[in-house]
Amino acid sequence: MKFVILLVAVAISFPIFAQNEEIDLTGVIDMHVHAGPDSRPRAMNDWEAVRMAEAAGLRAVLLKNHFTSTADRAALAAQLVPNLHVFGGVALNRSIGGINPEAVRQMAAFSGERGKVVWLPTFDSEFYVTRAGTSDPFVSVLEDGRPVADLIEVFSLVAENDLVLAMGHSSPEEVLALIPVAREQGVETILVTHVFGQDATRGQIRQMAAAGAIMELDWLAAYTNPLLLDDYVEVIQSVGAESFIISSDFGQEGNPDHATGMRDFIAALRSREINQEQIDTMAKYNPASLLGLD
């Protein structure tokens, strides 16, 4: 009986599997890779994640942790994988002191030069905490419509060190208010972290694109809510692939590995008439330019 079930399962899953296995990941970059050690349950650790990513043919990964810097972890993990670029960053949540310029300064100065991204608060952002309706403490980025103390210094450190400013779990209104402030400090590359997860409207997405921000579309959200793929396809076609990157956001316990996420994402976009040039722009060229790769 078990054998029959197994055969049926293989017969059903094989055609999809085979189709996605054909997708070549050469040049593809995943800028949203979670792995352990972490305070949340993860499917693999950094070493396992980079080894799997290299074996699958990815060009680069960016390790993300909500509570600690990954610039040092990326430098160590990179030593295991000569054919994969490994980057990290720091998220300005409460565990590292919130909007803390010194955390950014140190992250950028760490040997190995793997620190590339500064995320504004994610799970501790005011928008995330208040939307969740909890009474948890949060880290604000704006107070009375003005950037909080220390944010200007954070922005100038991002600019000085050629880092990417990622908007974390800020609200779309905060993102739009902060883009010009960051530009004034010389920040060139702005990444709007999973823009649909932040409830941005189509109008706000168009404004972010017009302001030169790159927006992230993540597979995790579409994997858990397949209807979201319609929205992704619609904005790629109407706003243009040049304003987006695609990433996996995988690493959660029970979910597939990052390369599988990227493959499935690319296959899903292809099945919805997103062409190879658009996919290359979002999976290869835009992430490479954010990370300073050729």
Ligand SMILES: [Zn+2]
């Ligand atoms: Zn994530």
